[in-house]
Amino acid sequence: MAELVRIRKKKLQIPISRLRSMLKQIEEKEVDFEEIRKNLDFTASLLEAVYLDGTRQCLESEDDLQQLQSDGVPSEVTDWLASTFTQRIRRPLRRSDEKPKFRSIVHAVQAGIFVERMFKRAYTATMPDQPAAVINCLRDVDRWSFDVFALNSGSSDHALQTLFFELITRYDLNSRFKIRISCLTEFLSALERGYCKYNNPYHNLVHAADVTQTLHCLLLRSGLVHWLTELEVMASLFAAAIHDFEHTGTTNNFHIHTRSEFALIYNDRSVQESHHLSAAFRLLQDDRLNIFINLTREEWMEMRSLVIEMVLATDMSSHLIQVKAMKSSLQQQERIDKPKALSLLLHTADISHPSKPWALHSRWTKALMEEFFRQEYFEDLLNPAIIPSLLEAETGDSGLDSFIT
Numbered sequence: 104m105a106e107l108v109r110i111r112k113k114k115l116q117i118p119i120s121r122l123r124s125m126l127k128q129i130e131e132k133e134v135d136f137e138e139i140r141k142n143l144d145f146t147a148s149l150l151e152a153v154y155l156d157g158t159r160q161c162l163e164s165e166d167d168l169q170q171l172q173s174d175g176v177p178s179e180v181t182d183w184l185a186s187t188f189t190q191r192i193r194r195p196l197r198r199s200d201e202k203p204k205f206r207s208i209v210h211a212v213q214a215g216i217f218v219e220r221m222f223k224r225a226y227t228a229t230m231p232d233q234p235a236a237v238i239n240c241l242r243d244v245d246r247w248s249f250d251v252f253a254l255n256s257g258s259s260d261h262a263l264q265t266l267f268f269e270l271i272t273r274y275d276l277n278s279r280f281k282i283r284i285s286c287l288t289e290f291l292s293a294l295e296r297g298y299c300k301y302n303n304p305y306h307n308l309v310h311a312a313d314v315t316q317t318l319h320c321l322l323l324r325s326g327l328v329h330w331l332t333e334l335e336v337m338a339s340l341f342a343a344a345i346h347d348f349e350h351t352g353t354t355n356n357f358h359i360h361t362r363s364e365f366a367l368i369y370n371d372r373s374v375q376e377s378h379h380l381s382a383a384f385r386l387l388q389d390d391r392l393n394i395f396i397n398l399t400r401e402e403w404m405e406m407r408s409l410v411i412e413m414v415l416a417t418d419m420s421s422h423l424i425q426v427k428a429m430k431s432s433l434q435q436q437e438r439i440d441k442p443k444a445l446s447l448l449l450h451t452a453d454i455s456h457p458s459k460p461w462a463l464h465s466r467w468t469k470a471l472m473e474e475f476f477r478q479e480y481f482e483d484l485l486n487p488a489i490i491p492s493l494l495e496a497e498t499g500d501s502g503l504d505s506f507i508t
């Protein structure tokens with residue numbers, strides 16, 4: 104590490120001295136614009152090179168979970184990690200010719216003005232007659248520490264519709280896509296009803312609201328929002344809001360082993376994720392709920408395709424593939440595939456609560472454990488010989504994965 108710091112310092116010495124020299128020129132009012140232009144150009148190129156080099160070294164130094172080997176980690180945990188974060192079937196890479204360069208993301212991140220322009224709107228942009236507690240909560244909607252539980256209490260268990268409405272209004276997406284407020288309200292009510300269907304402790308409307316807010320925070324704080332079109336922002340927020348719609352509170356493996364209706368419909372492939380998508384898009388078949396009714400055919404096709412890709416990627420079994428593909432793109436300075444980047448972002452938001460303040464993380468963990476033991480109870484009622492117990496650390500596909508997302 105010390106060696107790395109020394110090399111970086113050495114590389115940076117020339118641009119630092121050039122910057123100092125330019126400062127001196129300016130202070131002494133002896134400005135040679137051509138020289139300053141050349142020096143700035145040189146400095147920017149060198150900083151970019153150091154940055155990319157540093158990113159590459161960080162990526163190379165990370166251990167692959169598949170190769171996780173440590174005396175301190177029990178073999179059951181290692182096995183679980185490997186089985187949870189990998190899958191046997193690789194999905195093909197696609198649309199490589201459409202990827203924007205990573206450097207363009209870096210440039211986009213630097214363009215911070217957009218944030219101020221978009222978010223100078225008043226917090227009361229949300230539904231007009233909101234209680235003070237809701238308005239108070241929404242003041243923190245751009246923060247990582249946002250308290251979604253407080254929002255849910257303040258809004259009488261309507262965190263999802265309150266938050267989605269607020270974000271759509273803030274991004275001005277309701278104007279852009281000509282979404283009628285009454286239609287949006289109807290759609291969000293139906294969405295919340297779907298999340299309440301199985302009365303899950305964890306996979307409920309509060310989790311959906313949490314993931315939507317976290318995704319918004321990631322887009323905003325990283326500057327990625329500058330890189331996206333309004334349609335892509337809309338698709339991202341929509342995907343986050345629907346990503347666990349009508350979740351049954353059980354894992355994909357539970358569906359597969361019990362030969363559930365969903366497993367039969369979706370042929371054991373990303374069973375829950377396929378259902379969340381299908382059921383949510385089915386809501387839009389009703390014109391009264393179709394918030395995308397005014398999109399052009401092309402816009403609709405692009406939106407649908409992006410949402411499908413993002414929600415399917417919340418299946419935990421695709422975790423390592425996603426991480427590896429992104430690492431590879433960054434290392435080779437390839438153009439980054441937008442749907443792939445957005446999918447990784449939604450997946451990140453979905454599993455983000457361990458990085459939130461303790462009070463939030465602890466509450467999510469308790470809810471997750473409760474849901475986990477509910478499934479154990481169902482398994483005991485059914486034939487334990489047919490359904491492998493989740494508490495047994497297996498080397499095959501264990502069921503814990505779906506509890507996380």
Ligand SMILES: [Zn+2]
Nearest residue numbers: 346347453508
């Ligand atoms: Zn989720």
